[in-house]
Amino acid sequence: MSERKRRASVYFIGLMISANLVGCAAEQIHTEQAAQVRKPLSVKIASDVLEGNPSPAPVKEDFDATVVETRHFYTGPPHHKPSPVGNKIAYLTFDDGPSNSTRKILHILKTYGVKATFFVIGTETSEGKALYKEIAAAGHALGNHTYSHNYNRIYKSPEAFMSDVRKLDQLLEETVGYRPDILRFPGGSNNHLSRKSGGMGVMSKVAAEVKAQGYQYFDWNVSSTDAAAPVQDRDMIIDSVLSASKGKKRIIVLMHDNTYKTTTLEALPIVIQKLKAAGFRFEKLQKSSFTFQFLGL
Ligand SMILES: [Zn+2]
Structure with missing residues (x-):
């Protein structure tokens, strides 16, 4: 070189x-x-x-x-722990329908992509039957809330209760094609009105019979308080749900599907958005779901 x-x-x-x-x-x-x-x-x-x-x-x-x-x-799974957001589940439940509010509730749930549970009672009207079908077709859960919702009749005895439950089962099977295996007691499992017709301890006997017949029953650990007044204050409904939800990972929220409970409808979109913001996702109840039972039977 x-x-x-x-x-x-x-x-x-x-x-x-x-x-x-x-x-x-x-x-x-x-x-x-x-x-x-x-x-x-x-x-x-x-x-x-x-x-x-x-x-x-x-x-x-x-x-x-x-x-x-x-x-x-790094292309593997994320190192950080999964967000606790995904672990919180809200089960919205609507009692006493179908009613003139049912379609409005269904519309709101659809808007927010939320599945819920309807504990329905018996109605033979064509409109009522159409609403059972619409609830089921929208992918929500139907639960048995007894046919008559008549405390004097249903809480006389476990047999009287089951007879009323079966009557609604029959109607739902004819209408939507299945019998629900989830149930909510009118007034909840710790209601005191049942004592008038069935005596002290009747709820324990009825709850045991319900379980023996293959149903699971659900009370609630969050009340919307929409039954505390004929038309509850909208903000009271929202605040009640949010404050009772704090610190809980599973919430079963009691609300009502009732023609006159207009503030429940007004509160519902806000309740859904605030629960979402608090990290809850929404699911419908199934027999195997988390349950909350006042009696604990
Ligand atoms: Zn009820």
């Missing part, structure tokens, strides 16, 4: 090294800037990862850089 060529190659190699160093420096600055820019996010991820660890390992000096690298190249 001639001296001239040798010098030219040394010069060229020198140029390459310089360029590379400048490149490295630029890359380093870029990485540091990125690390700085992303620092709050990185810290958040670290605390998420460590959450629940009683004695977290000390965070390494180069943790931020590692996280930045990881976020660029």
Whole structure:
């Protein structure tokens, strides 16, 4: 190699090294800037990862850089824990329908993509039967709330109760094609009015019979209070649901499907949006779902 060529190659190699160093420096600055820019996010991820660890390992000096690298190249499942948002479930329940409000409730539920549960009573009108079908066709759950909803009649004895339940079962089977295996007692499983017709302890006997006949019954752990007044204040309904939901991961919300309960309809969209914002997703009840029972039988 001639001296001239040798010098030219040394010069060229020198140029390459310089360029590379400048490149490295630029890359380093870029990485540091990125690390700085992303620092709050990185810290958040670290605390998420460590959450629940009683004695977290000390965070390494180069943790931020590692996280930045990881976020660029890691293609596996996310490192952070799944958000608790997905673990909270709200079961909206509407009692006493069908009514003139049923279609409005169905419309709101459809608008928000929410499935709910309707604990219905017996009606032989063609409109009532059409509404049973519309509830079922929209993918909501139908539950048995007794045919007559007449406390004096149903709470006389376990046999009287089951006879009323079977009557509605029959009607629903003819109308929508199946008999629900979920049930709600009129007044809830701890209602005191039942004592007038069936005596003390009748609810325990009725609840045991219901279970023996293959049904699951559901009370509620969140009341909308929409039955506390003929037309409850709309904001009272919203506030009652939200305050009773705090700290719970499963909520069964009591509401009513009633022609005159117009504020329940007004509150419903807001209740749904606020529960969503609080991290709840919505499901319909099934026999195997979480239940809440005042009697606990
Ligand atoms: Zn009822």
